[in-house]
Amino acid sequence: MNIELNGKNIQTEHKSAFALRDSLSKNAIIILNGFILEKDLQINSGDSLVIIEKGKMPSSDELEATMVSRHTPKVHQKVKNSKVAIAGLGGLGSNIAVMLARIGVGELLLIDFDIVEPSNLNRQSYYIKHLGMNKTDALKEQLKEINPFIKIITKNIKIDESNLKELFASYDIVCEAFDKADQKAMLINGILQNFPDKKIVSGSGMAGYDSSNKISTKKALKNLFICGDLEAEARVGMGLMAPRVTICAAHQANMILRLILDIYDV
Numbered sequence: 001m002n003i004e005l006n007g008k009n010i011q012t013e014h015k016s017a018f019a020l021r022d023s024l025s026k027n028a029i030i031i032l033n034g035f036i037l038e039k040d041l042q043i044n045s046g047d048s049l050v051i052i053e054k055g056k057m058p059s060s061d062e063l064e065a066t067m068v069s070r071h072t073p074k075v076h077q078k079v080k081n082s083k084v085a086i087a088g089l090g091g092l093g094s095n096i097a098v099m100l101a102r103i104g105v106g107e108l109l110l111i112d113f114d115i116v117e118p119s120n121l122n123r124q125s126y127y128i129k130h131l132g133m134n135k136t137d138a139l140k141e142q143l144k145e146i147n148p149f150i151k152i153i154t155k156n157i158k159i160d161e162s163n164l165k166e167l168f169a170s171y172d173i174v175c176e177a178f179d180k181a182d183q184k185a186m187l188i189n190g191i192l193q194n195f196p197d198k199k200i201v202s203g204s205g206m207a208g209y210d211s212s213n214k215i216s217t218k219k220a221l222k223n224l225f226i227c228g229d230l231e232a233e234a235r236v237g238m239g240l241m242a243p244r245v246t247i248c249a250a251h252q253a254n255m256i257l258r259l260i261l262d263i264y265d266v
Helices: 017-024 060-067 076-080 091-103 135-146 164-168 181-194 242-260
Strands: 002-005 008-011 029-032 048-052 083-087 107-112 151-156 173-176 199-203 216-221 224-228
Touching: 017 029, 017 048, 048 060, 076 242, 083 091, 091 107, 091 135, 091 242, 107 135, 107 164, 135 151, 164 181, 173 181, 173 242, 181 199, 199 242, 216 242, 224 242
Parallel strands: 002 048, 083 107, 083 173, 107 151, 173 199, 199 224
Antiparallel strands: 002 008, 029 048, 216 224
C-alpha cells in the first residue's frame, strides 16, 4: 500500500504501525495521522506516519516532516502555502509570530519600528540578549531558531496611510497587533477601504489579570475578526502582563489558522 512516511510517499507491505516501526527502529516514537501511538493500530493506504528516534537529529530532508508531525492531518500544505502580515511586534505580535512559525506558516511579514527594551520582557517574546535590538531583527533571529523552513520578511518602519497599500498588497491575512487605539483604527480602516477582500484579525482588551474566560474571538464584519474582552485597555493602574496578553495572542493565532484553512466562523 502507499503511505506517507516522514514526509515521503513510500510503498509498504506492513499492515500495522508497530510492524512498520519495528522494521526501522523498535525504540522510536511513531505518530499516525497526528497522534502518538501507545498501542498498535492497522495502517491504511494514504495514512501519514512519522517515526522519530529519540535523541537522534533527523536528516535535513526529514526535519520539516517531523516538526509538523503532530498537526491535524492534511492541513500542513495549506499552512505552508499561506502568507500572513503582522503589524506590531509587541506582546501580541511577537507571540503570534512565534505560534505561526511553530505551525509552519510559509511566509511572515513582520513590521515594527521599535527596539526591545526591559519593560517589554514581562509579556513579549524577547530575551535579555535582545535588549537594544530592533524588534524585527530580534524576532526574526528567534523564529529562524524555531522553524528554518519558513520565509521571514522584515520591515523596520512605522505604518501609516502613505505606505499601507504597498506594505500589505500581497498578503491575504493581516494581523493587527498595535498598542494604541488610533493606530489600530488607522490600520483596520485602511485595509477595509483599500483591500476589502483581505482578512483582518485584531486584538482589543487584554490588560490586567481579570478572568481568562472573558477573552474571546468575535466576527465584527465579514472580514474583520476581533480577539480580546473589548474592555480592558492598558492605563494608569492597569498594566499588561504575559498571561492575558498571551491568551489574546493565541486567540488571534488560532483565528488566523482557521482563515488559512477556509474556516470563517468563530
